[in-house]
Amino acid sequence: MRIALQNSLPNHPEIAEAEWSKRFLIAADRVGFDVVEVVTSDDILACRPDCVLVTHEYSPKLTEFPTIGLNWSPPAFFADDPIRRRALLSLDGHLCGSASVAEWIDDFCAGQGKRAVIHDRLMLPSTHDCGPAGAYPAQPAVMYAGTHWDGSRHGAVFSGLDGRVPLHIYGPSAAWHDRGESYRGLLPFDGTSVIDALRQAGIALCLHKAMHRDADTPSMRLFEAAAAGALIITDDFGFPRHWFRDSALYVDASLPAPLLVEQIVAHVDWAARHRDVATRLARQSNAIFRESFTLEGMLRPLPDFVDRVRERRLMVPVRRAEAPQAPTVEYVIRVGSRPTAMITRALESLAAQTHPSIAITIVQFHPVEGLDDLLAQYSDRFAWINRVIVPNLGNRATCWWAGLHAVRADYLAFLDDDDTLFPNHVALLLEALERHPESGFAYCGLIRIEEEEGHYVDGPQFNGPRGETIPEQRELFAIEEERFVDFSPTRNVIGHNAWICRRSVLDEDMLRDPAIDWAEDVFFLTLAAGRTPFRFVPGATATWHWRSTSKDNWTLSHPSGKFRHNYARWRRRLQATRIPAYSRIAPPAQEMQVDEMHARDIG
Incomplete structure (x- = not known):
């Protein structure tokens, strides 16, 4: 794999x-x-x-x-x-x-x-299997390795231990500059150096944040200590108590720092007086780790x-021969302004769908060189390929509504000739519609893909001390349920290619060409929302190919005067449409008392 x-x-x-x-x-x-x-x-x-x-x-x-x-x-x-x-x-x-x-x-x-x-x-x-526990060191020390990224965890505990027990602290110098001779430097991030240092020290101090204890989520320290065959001193919570039982020594992390220090010092003194028992406990924890918690086993x-x-995510292709009764989804693709390379990419994403029955209606408003040969290559993949020629009037709605009139399948969708879909997109949306027959429209989230060089996503995960530019050109653009509050071309989360609609939703009024040349896709969505419940399919399987420099596919790229005229006209035509209220149970106002839990670690 x-x-x-x-x-x-x-x-x-x-x-x-x-x-x-x-x-x-x-x-x-x-x-x-x-x-x-x-x-x-x-x-x-x-x-x-x-x-x-x-x-x-x-x-x-x-x-x-x-x-x-x-x-x-x-x-x-x-x-x-x-x-x-x-x-x-x-x-x-x-x-x-x-x-x-x-x-x-x-x-x-x-x-x-x-x-x-x-x-x-x-x-x-956890960590990889590092073999059986070795000999307990002649002069054991308490070892703790951490980046101390939160800057506050158990600060008074380490201060109190300094000079009371042999203490080896490893991590970034900025995080441990005040630890004096106990600070031993930064170990390489190589998967083995921390474990080697634990073996040499002999005693591992495994302290967790309060949030970790409350959620019973052990950190790496517990597993690397057991893998190294070190004697474990850990805070007392569910996971170590259940799995490592009496092979570890426990402290009460809820105590004030001075009392917690005394517990740790007492454990270290006990281990010095009972070397044979300490050795046996370290070997027991190592055996438990090797039996149940090696990374290889997981x-x-x-x-x-x-x-x-x-x-479960319907990523396994289904051939038409294996699903002869599968409903057909007919995709309308408007062509005439972009090269065959982009059209090929869109068609490839439809040909790769795990749902077996896809049909195509090409609405052509301008000649495209090589289009005939391109469509011939896909004749065996799609249930049918229909082609509609419309006049090049510069009106995007004319192409859209010509496509609506040409659709013959029970389900319809639109795909711009420069956009794509993940292979399980159709299958997931159809599954939602089949599970919810009362809904005539299903949609998912949208991923935006930057196609022009020099434009990168600036997410919080890419910030940090290294300071390098991360050339990520994809972002999760929308993955929310549309609530239809002040719904408009500039306030919506439904991508133009992220939905599938039942053809039965279309009525006479929906099939009337509004002859608008702006936001025709959102106009259609508004009409549909006034006629059928929408079903949100959580996830993002539709991709919007974006060009930040040229902005050739941006709704708001029109001149301001034309934009205001089109926007007013768009709203004027939809005054008779009534969208049902979409309501749901309110989520918790705040799920976790993070400040309170964080304060329990300061000391």
Whole structure:
């Protein structure tokens, strides 16, 4: 299996995800997986993986490949963050680090109308198998490695331990500049140096944030300590107590820092007096890790889960011979202003649909060189290819409504000749319409793809101390349900190619050409919304190819005077349309008391 492992925070070279990625590469190689480290969607497209694993909640699905989140952060990290919520909603599947994380994701997706695909087993921020525990060091020390990214966690604890116990602290100098002789420098992010340092020290201090304890999500420290065969001193919460039982020593992290320091010091003194027992505990935790928590063991079921994701997300192609009763979706494509290379790209995305029965109606308003030969190449793939010639009047609505009149299939959709769809787009929207026969219109989210050089997405995941420009040219443009509040061409989240409509929705008034030359797609959406309930399909499987410099496909690129005239006319014609109110249960005002939980770590 080929995996694209996405570095979600490429301008942060000194973070836990970077270290875990190196360990993942070691374990994956042992299991026999081919792993390619990627940053941008172009990197993913270049390696054509069987799946994409994203290492942080900031990263959305931006390509057609099955995209799976490694969700082992506590829900408090992302529950109230709109950027991360959108990214999580876009993913195809989830590997979760605790039952509470899986529960939150399942609830969240269900609340958005999506059936989450969650692995039955835990995927933890573990490490590769480093072999059996070695000899307990003659002069053990307490070792702690961390980037201290939040700047406040257990600060008074480390101050209190300084000089009380042998203490080895590793991490960025800026984070630990006040730790004096206890600070030992920054270890390489190579997947093995931290574990080697733990073996040399002999005692691992594994302290977690309050948010981690509340969500029962263990950090990397617990697993790297067990893998190294070190004696574990950890805060007392569900996961270590359940799995490592009496092979670890526990402290009460809810205590004030001075009392917590005394507990740690007492454990270190006990280990010095009972070396044989301390050695036995370290070997027990190592054996538990090797039996149940190696990264190799967690990776082996991954191919089966990816197959399950592909099936649930309808990514498996169905041939027409295997589904003779499948409904036909007829796509209207207007051509005449763009070259055959762009039309080919649009047709290829339709030919690649996993849904077996697709028909095409070409509405041509201007001759296109090579179009006849191009359409002939697809005669065997599509149920039919219809061609309509219309006068080149410079009126986009004329082409749109000519296409509506030509449609013969039970379902219809539009695809601009410069845009594309993911292969499971039609199948997902049709499934929603079949499950909800009361709805005559289904739509999904939209991904914008920049096609001109020098324009890159400026997402929060790309900021960081390294300061490099990340050449990401795709972004999650829309993945929201349209509420039809002040709906207009400038206030809507339904992409022009992101929907499928039942032909039965079309009535005499909808088939009347309004002869407008601006925002004809949103005009049609408004008419449809006044006649049938819309069904949002969470996810983004339609792509909008955008050109920031030329702006040749931008609604607002008209001269201001013409824009105002068209906008007024657009609204004037729709005064008789009534859109039903779309309402839903209100979400929690604030899901997590993050400030309160964060304050519990300061001391």
